[in-house]
Amino acid sequence: MGNPKGITTPVTLLSNRATRITGGVLRDRTCKNIENLFRRIDVEALKAVYATPHDSWFAEPEFCGQYLDTAIELYRTTGDESILTGARELVRSIIENQREDGYLGTYHRGLEFEETFGVWNQNFTIMGLLSYFEETEDQAALECTCRCADYLASNFMGVDGPDLFSCVNQGIEHSCLIHQMPRLYALTGRQLYLDFSLFLIEKLESTATKLVTIPLESVNPISTLGCCKAAEILICYQGLVDLHAVTGEDRYLQAAARYWETVNRTQIGITGNGSIFELWNYWGNKVLSPSMDVRPNENCVAVCWMKLGAKLFERLGESKYIDAVERTLYNHLLGSQVLDGHDFSYYQALHGRKVHEKHPGQYSCCRYRGMSMLAHLPRYVYAKEGNEVQVLLHCGSETALEMHGADVSLSQATDFPRSGTIEIELQPAKDIRFPLKLRIPEWSAVRSVRVDGRELETRQDAGYCVIDRKWPRGGTVVIVELAMPVGSVEGTVEDRPCLACTYGPLVLALDSRYGTPIEDTEIMLEAGIPSLGPEPLPADVWSPMVRFAARGRHRGGVRDITLVDYASAGSVDPAADRLRVWMPFGV
Numbered sequence: 350m351g352n353p354k355g356i357t358t359p360v361t362l363l364s365n366r367a368t369r370i371t372g373g374v375l376r377d378r379t380c381k382n383i384e385n386l387f388r389r390i391d392v393e394a395l396k397a398v399y400a401t402p403h404d405s406w407f408a409e410p411e412f413c414g415q416y417l418d419t420a421i422e423l424y425r426t427t428g429d430e431s432i433l434t435g436a437r438e439l440v441r442s443i444i445e446n447q448r449e450d451g452y453l454g455t456y457h458r459g460l461e462f463e464e465t466f467g468v469w470n471q472n473f474t475i476m477g478l479l480s481y482f483e484e485t486e487d488q489a490a491l492e493c494t495c496r497c498a499d500y501l502a503s504n505f506m507g508v509d510g511p512d513l514f515s516c517v518n519q520g521i522e523h524s525c526l527i528h529q530m531p532r533l534y535a536l537t538g539r540q541l542y543l544d545f546s547l548f549l550i551e552k553l554e555s556t557a558t559k560l561v562t563i564p565l566e567s568v569n570p571i572s573t574l575g576c577c578k579a580a581e582i583l584i585c586y587q588g589l590v591d592l593h594a595v596t597g598e599d600r601y602l603q604a605a606a607r608y609w610e611t612v613n614r615t616q617i618g619i620t621g622n623g624s625i626f627e628l629w630n631y632w633g634n635k636v637l638s639p640s641m642d643v644r645p646n647e648n649c650v651a652v653c654w655m656k657l658g659a660k661l662f663e664r665l666g667e668s669k670y671i672d673a674v675e676r677t678l679y680n681h682l683l684g685s686q687v688l689d690g691h692d693f694s695y696y697q698a699l700h701g702r703k704v705h706e707k708h709p710g711q712y713s714c715c716r717y718r719g720m721s722m723l724a725h726l727p728r729y730v731y732a733k734e735g736n737e738v739q740v741l742l743h744c745g746s747e748t749a750l751e752m753h754g755a756d757v758s759l760s761q762a763t764d765f766p767r768s769g770t771i772e773i774e775l776q777p778a779k780d781i782r783f784p785l786k787l788r789i790p791e792w793s794a795v796r797s798v799r800v801d802g803r804e805l806e807t808r809q810d811a812g813y814c815v816i817d818r819k820w821p822r823g824g825t826v827v828i829v830e831l832a833m834p835v836g837s838v839e840g841t842v843e844d845r846p847c848l849a850c851t852y853g854p855l856v857l858a859l860d861s862r863y864g865t866p867i868e869d870t871e872i873m874l875e876a877g878i879p880s881l882g883p884e885p886l887p888a889d890v891w892s893p894m895v896r897f898a899a900r901g902r903h904r905g906g907v908r909d910i911t912l913v914d915y916a917s918a919g920s921v922d923p924a925a926d927r928l929r930v931w932m933p934f935g936v
Contacts, residue, residue, distance in 0.1 A: 372745020
């Protein structure tokens, strides 16, 4: 099988094999994700998933697919052969237990297209098998994948085939097959998979869920669209971006970009996530302080939002997509991860307590997607576009790449987001000229750039600081100072004016752990701005990312209050600690 099309991109994200996260909060969280979550998953239990048929509401094959995809990313990052061995054993079990007609959904005969996960499970099994094949070139894994895809395509496209929309989650779940079919076509060149992709799009276009032609500009709010099941529709749009990559049809990419813009404007809240009861909704991001009883901010939504943004960045190269990824990463995603890394929250409120632990047997989608997102994170740090090298995320890290036939090592040292000081070192194998582009987040500005100790004037271009020069073989050190502004956003909660404080990309919150009551507490303004100090306080024993002292008022009495980053707030002892983002204010 050839690769006649391939999923090519204008911007090339550097792979996990090339990039390491070496320091700071992201190093801490990604390591804990590996050691305290991924390595504790029982591969033997996953292997047993495909050995026995099940009834409906069995979603474990989805998690097997997520595990395989995560394992390949972590193998590329760590080089640990035991990770690849575990993935290989799971793949062998999938192949051995595939039904003779290609079905891989693990349901009893007659339930293959059952409305709860029967098709969904196969989509994510395909995803995991394709990731494994791309790393190992194991033809048996690819053949297993193709047999499954053939089974699905022949049934749905056949005469009197199953109803594509007879499924849960507002009828969208089966349509998520668009997620992997363009990828499979890119790898095999088999026309069937492209035809099946176009079939799925045509079917959706015949309903109110028009992925391509819905006139989003006239839709406000987005909750009036045909499907508002947030994570699932974001997954479909990821597939639409890949369909553009293999067909060159600009309307697919334009539709995904329009949808992203609409969701970003109307549904994504201050912490970089959205959804109530897992749905885009009438209130959108105007519901400023939803409590846990409405199941706000599903973690699957956050991850799918980040992955759609990353795909759009690869195709369009616009820094706003990485700005959005950064906001979700440092607020919602890290906030949903247990501090020791062993789990992820399902939902996350902006007021009250965090609920990290799941009830036994509860659906584990948010755990596996959170684990997957942190495993993929190194590939979002650096990129190449033409003859340019881009620094996308500011974190302690190192990468290796080739420019104009020369090997180049690039590293960052920084304690971002605590401060905006970023030290970048470039070590090319020979003298070489190319532009180095540093993403300047939408909330920031460049204070200064020094190259080997000398102040340098730089130009700014579409969200980047550009340093275009010859980089000598002996190495160069670039020190960039980004502004880390303290700011606030105003809103209304229960008819009362409130504000939320920010520091750089971080949303801040009251945390009861520091003795600040989260109820009946106002933050005081000075000259119209929150009374926060200009710099974070020194780290304390449990080290939130940042901690600020502020002046407040509780039940009429002036007092000191403490704010920490939202990701850390309420996380030390979720059974006792409480947090609050939106605070009443006074003078």
